[in-house]
Each structure stands twice: as structure tokens, then as C-alpha cells.
Amino acid sequence: MTAQTKRPTIAAAEEILGGYFPVLDHGFVALVDYMGSDEDIERAARVSYGYGTRKVSQTRGLVRYLRRHKHTTPSEMVELKFHVCMPIFVARQWIRHRTANVNEYSGRYSLMPLLFYTPGSEDFALQSADNKQGRLPRGADPELHREAVQRWEATRRRAADDYEWLVGQDVARELARIDLPLSTYTQWYWKIDLHNLIHFLTLRADPHAQYEIRAYAQVMAGMLKRVAPLSYEAWIDYGFAAAPMSRAELAVLRTLIRAESTDDGATLAARDGTALDTAALREHGLSKREILELAEKLRPTETPDFELDLSTMQPAEVVGRKMQEAVPEVDAD
Amino acid sequence: MTAQTKRPTIAAAEEILGGYFPVLDHGFVALVDYMGSDEDIERAARVSYGYGTRKVSQTRGLVRYLRRHKHTTPSEMVELKFHVCMPIFVARQWIRHRTANVNEYSGRYSLMPLLFYTPGSEDFALQSADNKQGRLPRGADPELHREAVQRWEATRRRAADDYEWLVGQDVARELARIDLPLSTYTQWYWKIDLHNLIHFLTLRADPHAQYEIRAYAQVMAGMLKRVAPLSYEAWIDYGFAAAPMSRAELAVLRTLIRAESTDDGATLAARDGTALDTAALREHGLSKREILELAEKLRPTETPDFELDLSTMQPAEVVGRKMQEAVPEVDAD
Amino acid sequence: MTAQTKRPTIAAAEEILGGYFPVLDHGFVALVDYMGSDEDIERAARVSYGYGTRKVSQTRGLVRYLRRHKHTTPSEMVELKFHVCMPIFVARQWIRHRTANVNEYSGRYSLMPLLFYTPGSEDFALQSADNKQGRLPRGADPELHREAVQRWEATRRRAADDYEWLVGQDVARELARIDLPLSTYTQWYWKIDLHNLIHFLTLRADPHAQYEIRAYAQVMAGMLKRVAPLSYEAWIDYGFAAAPMSRAELAVLRTLIRAESTDDGATLAARDGTALDTAALREHGLSKREILELAEKLRPTETPDFELDLSTMQPAEVVGRKMQEAVPEVDAD
């Protein structure tokens, strides 16, 4: 169902509006509303009247300039609203982003759908020794995974059973839910401006983020690409695929590269024969960890493309029905 | 120019979208974009799927319940974007509302239009003795006003002249502007969610707010009424025209009124013959000022109606042209 | 261990600083730092120089005036920092207050202490029919409670066992924790300004808040009372024990009470013989629910006293040790 509007409207965003994209085994993300576009970022930056006709190349130049120089207020003028379903342990990381508006499904008021997240074999990994708060990049022994899944299933069956029993006894829902596991799916409406969304995506689409929240960030990056493609591109170039260089790292770069201004720009040239080994790098004040991080930044990387796969998109009714079916039947309301 | 959209669209808001409403002698407010409606507040509160068909009466009941009980997060799901032009001293009060997104016209980058606010005769008032930070409710001696206007005009002519001279000498704009008066008009894009807009309106449409900012709040209240009429109505009933009663004031009310529960509701009855004079009220812990405030709350009042006057609405081009003509011609860009 | 400081220092706050107050079966709240006092609210409101010597009665008058009239920015100038341990389902309600600074114990990085919340018999209640998101005010059948506790213990034993097994197999901690129940205790540092703390307390010390979070709010109200007693008192009078009256409720009050200004204040008198039954109240626009709420507001209530019980205060070492002992021993770090 569509209507006529005088508001800025974006065809690529309309195409996915209200469509549900599956994430993990039972979760999803849907873009349910948006306000503004790349053009509105320019309009706000210029505080201009009405909707002029600017060339895309001019808008692109301004959007990139603003992002590069961290003039972020114009990009706060675009707003996106999502409907998301995710495991509670993911919701707990997510909610730390305080600049969004949130309405979560209430387990005090409503019965919880009994859906739980089970990590796939390839995502079930051992603790990383390097990254003390992460996991190794590849899956653990499949046998271990199998046993873990068996244990999870048994414990969840009990927890679900307890929940149904408590609710069946008419125990207050706010109490009945307290032993549901952190893997239980919850859902919310989440509204955020483009600037803060980009901050969220930078942290959560990053390889250091926990895999499960990253899966959501990747889909949302694809949605951003449709709402504001120039802002998305600027984010990839100056945010996601960029890297900061510290005072000491810049000093290191300067010993290896000569920069010279010219009439029409500049020339950068390697300082032939210069090299810095670990000892020399440490003398520049870099810690061992920083040395590894610097080498990492200078290694070739691939730029991801967060294009949405439209073939996975589902209508609201289908998703809503599935969720409803997972609610215990004891509900006599 | 309009387009098709799947987003929630509100006819009464579309009617004024992009139209400029004059405020004070050279200022304006325009609603330039909106996201969501009363129905979206309900949708967020219920975390529901897609767009169902609820009766208006159900939505109204929920919106009122939420506002009465200060469940404010669902109303953060609606967003409004304004283009506003106001004197700098008004902008300085306005900016204290930190929950909005703002892009202000930059006097470092662009030349300032030389437009200044002159209070009308009826708004030019003496200092209030009661309210130490306000003015008396009626205009001062017209003769005094005439002399003030003469002085203002003379000083502004000098300030404008200095500005044009400095800019003509190519002095940095960020310096040229520093002696413009606080009455100079500035402008910005201002985006805010409905919950925080209501907070702004409650403070700034209030009779205790400075007259000049109140003039803006009244127009914006009329815009809110078009975007979300049920939320507007709930705000009038539980916000704007409501009043808090302190612990001591409730105790006073209880000595004067008896409340009794009945099968189908309750009965409230005056306790015949009871009365409290100033001394008795002080014994309840009320200060002299609180006694006057309580009496004020119990006096009949009229509920305002912030209906917009559509006949004053102007197109963006007209307003933009007027603003452009007020920029000094020395600009050689 | 103490030091000399030129900062505003409050003896009553110093007395409890760093002391841990038990809440629920394994949780706690400790005030670990504070900045400013009632006097600093006055200082900020006056933007005054240095620390003058004002009378307490003057400070009290200003603090009460500011709170009554919702001039809240001066009270943002006082800051409190807490260390709190609470069940995850409580943490999930708490974190919705976005204006605080939070550092939570990380289950990705560290092993979780295996402590779970068990509701006591008197707090284990059935679903309320009136308040769709709450529980009845009294405990359910003790037999039901006994069975629930048995179930909880069995399910928790499994969940704890799974966690220890997964961690023992060196599975990534961020995965090992996902089936811990929402009743598991977590902890955080939480820092907030006085204005936003009062907002938190108003919502969470309220009888409509879930009992478990209310237990924390009550202790923190007692801490506020020690840091800023005048602000605490003003909050009780104009916040906690106050009630808003809607436009329609004020109209009802006016039919029952006559307010007359006098030379030295005002006189309030019952309008003899007037009464409004349910039908009459509905004609004023009140819904059935609002009628019950209004009668409730006019019924006598007791003002709570959130005084801390110092005899329960424990030193950090004792609490830290207990928490450490609850961490699974498999940790080989």
C-alpha cells in the first residue's frame, strides 16, 4: 500500500521497506521507515531553502568532505527505523549504543516466543589467546559442537518447560521469564540517525565484534547503502576501511616516505633503502602489540560489499506468524 | 512535487510540508520532513509486525495511557524536522534543548543577512517584580518604546555598517561578525523526536517562557497537531494544561475532598464546611509562593488551541529570496 | 585511607563511601564516588565565584524552587558513582536509562560468577489482572513457590554445569555464556548526575516498578539522601510523593474547591454540597481508569523514608571475595 508524499523519497529504499531479512537461525532485520537522504545532508549543511537541483557529483563531494573532516551534524538529519529480532545476549551488547530510540517486546506484559539461538558448527569456536575477549576465527572440533548442541537443547527444553509451567500456574510473567537463557530471542523497534548508525556499524560490522552482532550489522549496512549510497560509500572509504595512525606511527611513516608539494598537488616517494625492524619500531615508542597492529594496517585487505540479498526478503505476515507460533499455548488471554 | 511511498503518510502534515509560517518580524518556522504518526507510536509500543488496521479509538486510548503514565519511549519513534529563522538571543535559549539535531547557518563560512528583531509596542514591557526573570504582561509607555526603537535602529545601523566595512576589507568572516547584536536573525535545521518536542513545547509554549521563543513554540504546536493529533491532544490534557500537585498540596486537597470507591468507579465529594486560610496552608508546609501557585492552579483557565493559520503560509522561494536580499552586497564570491 | 581535598566534601556521604549494601539474595549497591552537594546546585544556578557562605535555609529555598519549577540543569552539576550487582533481567530494565555512564563486567573477557537470583516466598506472586505488566501485591501459595524453586534449582544446576563444561573445553567465553539464565547476577559501575538519578528513582522506586529493581532504587534513594539531603527532600515533596493532575482532573477539583486570593496569600474552601459520581466524572472526560487513579491520588498515603540501614554495610574485600569464590574453578588464567 502506497501513498503520495512531498517528502524526499528514495526508490532503492522503498524497494525493501517493510521487508524482513533473516539473520542467524531465527532472527531478522527490517527497515520499517526512513527520513531523508544524501541530498538532505547537503541541504542541512547549507541550511538551504526548499529542494534545489544539485548535481550528484556536488552532493558526493560535500558528503565525502563532511565525513572526512568529521563534520557529523548534517548526517544526523537522516533517520532510519528498524524492526530487529535477536538473541538477548546480542541485545545486551546492542543496547549499549545509547543514542538510539528503542521499544523492546516486553516479557512483563507479553508471553515470550520460545526461540533460542544455536551457533552453527563453523561459528562454534574456541577462546582466542590473542584477543582476550574473542574467539578463534574457525570452528572447533565438530564433535565438541555436537555435544554442546545436545547440552543446549536439553537445558533449553527444561527452561522452556519451566516457563510454560510457571505461566500455566498464572505466576507473574515478570517472574516466569527470569530463568530463560540469554540465547532466547527478543525483538525491538530501533530508530537512529545516520551519523550514529554509522558509528554503530563501524564498531559492530568490524571483524573484532562478536560474530552474532556482526551478522546484524552487515545486513543493516546493506540497508544504509540503499537509503544513502553516497554516505555509505564515504563511510567505507573514511570509516570502515580506513585506519588511524598514531603520533608514533606517523613518525615511522615519515622515515620511510618523503612527501613533496608540487604546483598541482604532491608527490610521495619511498626513501630508498630505509627499513625499520622491531627494535627500531620500539624505539619510536610502539609497543609490541602496536607493531603487529601497524603491520596489519599495511597489509592488503579486501573491501567488503554489504549488498543485500533480496531473494531472502520475507513479508511481515510470514515472520509475524512464525513468531506467534513460538509463543506457548498456555496463554489464555 | 510528490512521489509514491510505502511509508506512513499523513494528509494534514503533507498539506503544510515545506510551507513557511512567519514568526516575529522577520522569522519563520517550516515543517520540512516528518517520520511516523500516532499509529507508529502504537506500533512501537506493541512491537507489532507490518501495518495493521486498528481503530482510532484504540490508538487514542493507548496514546493517552502512555502519556499519562510517562511511558515516553514509543513517542520517540516519531520524528519531525523544521527549518527555523529566529533572533540569536532566541537561538541561545533554544539550543539548550540538547536532544535535537541542529545545523545552523554558519557566520564563519557565509555572510549574515542583516535582519534584526524589533519588539512591537505591545511586547515591549518593563521588568516584572514577581517573576525575576520575566517582563510585565503589558507593554510599557509607547513613548519609551519609540525611543528604544530609535536607539536600536541607530546602533544596528552602525553594527551593520561595521560588518559591511569589515567584510569589504576581506577581514575573516568569523571576526567580522563578532559585533553583530544578539537581535540579528540566524537560522537552522532542527530535527527532534516527538517526545522531546513535547518537552520543548511544554517549557517554551508556557506563559513563563520569554515571549519571543513562545511565538515559535505556538506555531510548532500547531504543526505537531497536524502530524500526530492524538499525541497533541494527550499533551494538552496531561501536559500543557495539567499541573503537578506536591505532597503538601495533595494533603491540602484531601482535607477538602473525600474520595470513595464505588462498584463502577468512584465518587468525589466536598467536605462541607472545610476551608484553609493562609495560616492553615502554611501549616501544611506550603511557602507563601506555593500558596499563590496552588490558588492559581485552582482558578479556571482557557485551554489554548494551537491551530495554524494557513493563510500566512509562504513558499520556500519567496522566503529564501527575501533572506538573500538581506545579505550585504559586498560579497564577491 | 583518606586524603586532603579542596573539593566540596560531605560527611554523611563519606561515612558510607565504598561500603557495600546487600540487595536481594546476592546483589549489592555501593556508592564509590560523588561530586558536589546541594550547595553546588545553588552555586551553579547563580554561576557564582568560589565557595561563599550561604545559609542552609536559603539553599533549601532555592533547591525547592528549582525542583518545583523543573529548572533541572543546576542539579546536573552533582554526580554520583555506584558499583552495583544485580540479576541480568534487572540490568536489562536498568540500562534503558540512557543518560548514565556504564561499565559492565564482561562475560566475553572474564568468567561469570555462578550466582542466581531466587525470589523469596513473599515476592513470588501471581500475575496481576489490573496491571497487565505486574504481579499481585502478595505472595502466591507457598507450595507453588517451593515447586518453582525446585525447578529453578534443577535448571540452573544444568546451566551452570554446561557453562563449566564449555569453559573447561576452552570454548570461547562469549559463546559459553549464552545459555546462562536471566537470573544470573552481573555487575557494573554506574555514574549519573543527580537530576537523572532522580528521574531513575522516580520511575524505579515507584510501587509500579518491578519489585526487584525497586529494591535497588530504595537503597540508592538512601544514598542520595546522604549526598544531597535538600535535593532528596525536594524530590520526595515534588516528585516521589507528588502527583500530576490532568486538565480534566483540575476541572473536577475546581468544581469541588473554591480558591480565593487574599492580602497575604489565599484561602481554599470546599464548595459545600458538591459531589461528582462516576457518571459526572465521565462527563468531565475522565475514563474509568482515570477515575480510579484520581480517587487513588486523593487517598491518604504514607511518605516513605529511604534511610539506609548502616548495620548491613560490608567492606569491599568481603564482597569481592564472595564474588570471586562463585567463579568456576576451571579458569586456568
Added chain:
Amino acid sequence: MTAQTKRPTIAAAEEILGGYFPVLDHGFVALVDYMGSDEDIERAARVSYGYGTRKVSQTRGLVRYLRRHKHTTPSEMVELKFHVCMPIFVARQWIRHRTANVNEYSGRYSLMPLLFYTPGSEDFALQSADNKQGRLPRGADPELHREAVQRWEATRRRAADDYEWLVGQDVARELARIDLPLSTYTQWYWKIDLHNLIHFLTLRADPHAQYEIRAYAQVMAGMLKRVAPLSYEAWIDYGFAAAPMSRAELAVLRTLIRAESTDDGATLAARDGTALDTAALREHGLSKREILELAEKLRPTETPDFELDLSTMQPAEVVGRKMQEAVPEVDAD
């Protein structure tokens, strides 16, 4: 006057607490309160009990790690409170930082001190052609400065005269002030957490910031250095003197430098004979402006030292008296 406290106390901060440091011709900054220190950042990051005894080198390592990896929440646990006096046009830039708490001197309630900012000869500069919102790095013709000062003085004399006349006629203060120039000094209490202070300093101590606000940021950086020296150092290394490299810039660096992992770290070596001129850099996707920015980043720079000059520090009484003397005498309060 000092007191005993159990709160974390920092000698270097106590030394300047309540001392007023002059900025510009009539302004100042004073640190009036603080909460926490570098150690408290570590404590929050570890959610630890009580105050342990960690080595400075461990705290330093953690503080630097957190800042490098943008784990910023622990640094929100430190809070600083300032009393600042600055021209209104500076205050208008400053207030855009929305994460602070502010109480500004009220021109509605109190009479304004008639102090105006006059740029010195060396700071009075022409508009920059490169940086469209800035000024040239050196002062304009002294003759031009002299004439500007004469004009300013004349206009300000009129504005001050008008203000005194209006106030003398008992015109409401909120109206009397509207023609004061933007160069008029105002003042406020400003409280902010360390993380957001660092964000403010990064933007406002930067050479691209307007000179006048930079003058304040530099003094506040010196105050930060005393409250949290390790955080200050980390900010210099990973914030102030660091630079981001975009996706394209990293690609350029990779063509000039080879990075190889080794057993104990890594070796970085220039790729002999490689060079990129403007055309080659453009092929990497860099705009002309980005090429100049990249060359700039690779040019040697000096790291500033924001050490405070204690000899300029003044007591509150002296500064308060001077401010009081600038208030018009017409005030009959």
C-alpha cells in the same frame, strides 16, 4: 580550605583547583571540581572492588589500549567541572557539544557585565581562501586593525549606553540585552566526562578551530593533564597528534612500504624506487584536496605541550570582583 575525603584525590589537580586562568582579554577558565583519575578508568574497565594497588605502568598500558581501540566507556567514569568566561560568539560554538552539563549566567535575571572581546593585532586576520570558514594564519595590516578597533569601540559604547539606558528605564532585562554584541562576555559552569572532554579538545584545540575557542581548549588541555596525565598522554598520541588514513591513503602507503611479520614483531621497509605523483595519486581515487591533506600528514610536526602557566593563576575573589565592577551601576536591587 580543605577537608578529609575517602575519594580518589590527585595532588596536581588540587594545586590548581579553584584557581582562575585568564584567557583572551577578559575571559578565564577555572577547574572547580573533579571526580576520579586514571586509576578510576582502570577500575571501571575491570569492574573491580575497592582501590587496589596497581603499578602505574599497568594502568598506563590499559589506558593507552582503551584509547587506541576506542573503548571509551571507562573514560566516561572521570568527570571535570569548569567555570568559564568567554565571548558569546565563542559560547555559541561551545554549546554545540551537547554531552556536557551547563549553567549559564542569565541575562534575563541578572545584569550583564559590560565586557567585550577585542581581537589583538596579531589575531586580526583576513579571510582564508583555502579554508572557507577560517582566517589567514597571520595578522592583517595593523592600520586596518586600528580602524576596526576604533569602529568596535564606538559601536560598543553605543550598545553599552543603550543597555544602561534601557535597564535604567526598568525595561525587562530579557529585552534590554537584545542589542548587546556577540563579543560580549558571558560565563557558565560546564561539567563533562573525560571521554567527551577529549572529544571537545580534539575538535577545539585543533589548528582548524577558530582561534578564540582554541585559546580556551589549550588551557583546559593543561588542566586535563593534571587530572589524568596518562589519559592526556594517550590522547596526544592517539588523538590530537594522530591522523586517520582513508582506504585510498592506506592503498597508497602499501605501494610505498612493505610490511613483514617476524618472530618477534614486524619489519617495515620502503619499496625502493617507488613514487606516486599527483596523477598517480588521483588514480588511487584521491581528490586534489585529499592529496594536499595526505602530504600534510606526512610532513614533520611538533607535538604541543599544554602545560599550564601557574604564574597567571588568580584567586576567585579577584576575578569575581572584576566581573562585578563591569556590571552597570543602574542596578538598584
